[in-house]
Amino acid sequence: MAAKATDRRTLRTRVLLRDALITLILKKDYDAITVKDIIDQANVGRSTFYAHYKSKEALFRGGFEKLRTLLVEHQRSALAERGNADARRLGFSRAMFEHARDHTEIYRALVRGRGGIVALGEIRRVLSELVREDLTATLARNGAGAAHRELVVQYVVGAFMAVLTWWLDRRARLPPAEVDALFRALTLRGIAPADDDAP
Amino acid sequence: MAAKATDRRTLRTRVLLRDALITLILKKDYDAITVKDIIDQANVGRSTFYAHYKSKEALFRGGFEKLRTLLVEHQRSALAERGNADARRLGFSRAMFEHARDHTEIYRALVRGRGGIVALGEIRRVLSELVREDLTATLARNGAGAAHRELVVQYVVGAFMAVLTWWLDRRARLPPAEVDALFRALTLRGIAPADDDAP
DNA sequence: CCAATACCGGACATATTGTCCAAAATCTTA
DNA sequence: TAAGATTTTGGACAATATGTCCGGTATTGG
Numbered sequence: 001m002a003a004k005a006t007d008r009r010t011l012r013t014r015v016l017l018r019d020a021l022i023t024l025i026l027k028k029d030y031d032a033i034t035v036k037d038i039i040d041q042a043n044v045g046r047s048t049f050y051a052h053y054k055s056k057e058a059l060f061r062g063g064f065e066k067l068r069t070l071l072v073e074h075q076r077s078a079l080a081e082r083g084n085a086d087a088r089r090l091g092f093s094r095a096m097f098e099h100a101r102d103h104t105e106i107y108r109a110l111v112r113g114r115g116g117i118v119a120l121g122e123i124r125r126v127l128s129e130l131v132r133e134d135l136t137a138t139l140a141r142n143g144a145g146a147a148h149r150e151l152v153v154q155y156v157v158g159a160f161m162a163v164l165t166w167w168l169d170r171r172a173r174l175p176p177a178e179v180d181a182l183f184r185a186l187t188l189r190g191i192a193p194a195d196d197d198a199p
Numbered sequence: 200m201a202a203k204a205t206d207r208r209t210l211r212t213r214v215l216l217r218d219a220l221i222t223l224i225l226k227k228d229y230d231a232i233t234v235k236d237i238i239d240q241a242n243v244g245r246s247t248f249y250a251h252y253k254s255k256e257a258l259f260r261g262g263f264e265k266l267r268t269l270l271v272e273h274q275r276s277a278l279a280e281r282g283n284a285d286a287r288r289l290g291f292s293r294a295m296f297e298h299a300r301d302h303t304e305i306y307r308a309l310v311r312g313r314g315g316i317v318a319l320g321e322i323r324r325v326l327s328e329l330v331r332e333d334l335t336a337t338l339a340r341n342g343a344g345a346a347h348r349e350l351v352v353q354y355v356v357g358a359f360m361a362v363l364t365w366w367l368d369r370r371a372r373l374p375p376a377e378v379d380a381l382f383r384a385l386t387l388r389g390i391a392p393a394d395d396d397a398p
Numbered sequence: 399c400c401a402a403t404a405c406c407g408g409a410c411a412t413a414t415t416g417t418c419c420a421a422a423a424t425c426t427t428a
Numbered sequence: 429t430a431a432g433a434t435t436t437t438g439g440a441c442a443a444t445a446t447g448t449c450c451g452g453t454a455t456t457g458g
Contacts, residue, residue: 158361190389
C-alpha cells in the first residue's frame, strides 16, 4: 500500500480512482465493473491500483468514510442537545435523508443492482454503530429492554434502511424533514400510536 | 436446457446440484462458490450444469422456489385461523419465526451472506403483501396515516427482516414466541414505550 | 538539488466462465 | 426387451479477470 496519504501523487491517484468508480457505477452495474474498467477510466496503471486498494470492494467501501464522519457528527450533536427527550434520539436520521437527497443520483445508482448489497451493507454497518450508541445513551437507566438490545438495534436499522430505499425508489419525492419525522414517529411510538379517537 | 423434467436423469442431476449448492453455502460464502465447486461437489459434468442452469444464480433462484411455495402455504393456513383481533395483528410474525426454526438449516443457508439478498427479497415481497393487508384492515377507519401507508409497510417489513436475520445469525437461540413478542412490542409501541414509571 | 517515493506498463501465472463436441450411458416407450 | 431418443460425460477451448512482479521513469518533499 502506498503509505503516505499526504503525497500529492497518492491523493491524486485515489481521487482519480474513486471518481472513476463513481462514473462507472452511474453507467453500468456494479458487478459488471472490473478493475480494468476502473484503471482505464482513471488512466492509472494496474499495479498502481493494487498499490492502493486490495480490490474493487476495498475502493468502494472506502468511499463511505466521509458519510460515516458526517453521520457520527450529527449523532453526537443530537445527543448533546438539551431539548426534549425525543429530539435527542436517532440523531443520524435527518442528516442521512438530507445527504441522500443531495446525492440522489449516486444513491439511486448505489441502491440498485448488486452494488446495493455492498453499499447498503456498509451504510447498515455505520448506522448500527450509531443506533447502538443511541440506545446505550438513552436506555442506560432503565435496564428493562437491555436484555436484547442488539435485537432493537437491528430492528431500528432494518426499518430505517427499508424506509430509505423505499424513499429513494420513489425518487425522493417527500422532503427529508417529512420522511425523517415519519420514521421517528414510527420508531419511537410504533405503528399504532395512541388510537386517538380523533375523527 | 434439458427439457423433460420427468426424466430420472434430469431430476437426479437437479437434485444433486441443488444439494451441492446448499452444502457449499453452509461451508463458505456464496460469492466464493464457483460453478466448478458445485459440479465437483455434485459429481456432475461441467456441460451438464450448463444444460440445466444458465448460471449459479439461476440454480440458486430455482432452489428457492420450493421454499417460497412452502412459505406461502404456511401463511395461507395461518391466515385461515380464527383468533381474536389482537392475535391477528402482525399475524405473520409468530408463524414466520416458527417456520424458520423448523427449517433452520435451509433458512440459515439461504439467508447468510450476500446470496441471501435474493431469498430475503422474495420473503420480503410476500411479507409486504401481508403487512399491507394488516394495515388496510386495522387502519381503515382513521385516514390519518393512510397517506404514506406504503412507507409504514416498508418500515415494518424492513424491521421484521432485520430481526429475522439477526435471530437466524444468532442460531435462533431465543424461542420464536419470545422474538415474536419483542418484535410486536417494538412495532406496535416503539422503542421508547411510555416511559412507565415502573422501577 | 537530490534522495525518496510513487507511477508506469507490460509480462506473468492462475482461475473462472461459458461453449462445444463425439462417445458412452441411461431412459422411455412401443 | 429392443430400439430410438435423450442425457451425461470429460475434456478441450477461447475469452476474460485477478493479483503479483519488475526495471525504468517521473514527480515530490525537504
